[in-house]
Amino acid sequence: MNKNRYLLCLLLCGVLLYYGVPRLAPYQDGMAGIFSIAWLAFALMVIAGNLTAILYAPKKKKYTSKKIAFSPKKKKIRYFQ
Numbered sequence: 001m002n003k004n005r006y007l008l009c010l011l012l013c014g015v016l017l018y019y020g021v022p023r024l025a026p027y028q029d030g031m032a033g034i035f036s037i038a039w040l041a042f043a044l045m046v047i048a049g050n051l052t053a054i055l056y057a058p059k060k061k062k063y064t065s066k067k068i069a070f071s072p073k074k075k076k077i078r079y080f081q
Contacts, residue, residue, distance in 0.1 A: 002053070002057065003054055003057060006050045006053045006054045006057075007050075007054065009046065009050045010047065010050045010051070010054075013043060013046050013047055013050070016043065017043055020039065020043075021040075024036040024039060024040065026040065
């Protein structure tokens with residue numbers, strides 16, 4: 001479930017970058033340039049955080065019964081007369 005959320009966040013960030021980057025002016029003087037650089041920095045942090053969460057998420061373990069996996073072997077006792 002979480003991987004789907006991280007993937008959705010990555011896709012939304014990509015859409016925002018697709019629409020936002022052509023309108024940004026990082027080389028402009030004043031507040032417009034500072035805003036553009038800060039916006040791009042935050043977008044890169046979002047991408048890095050979501051990629052890290054996807055790549056380093058713990059893997060789901062297959063269900064194994066503890067009774068079957070850790071039970072000692074039973075020996076058959078034979079009585080001969």
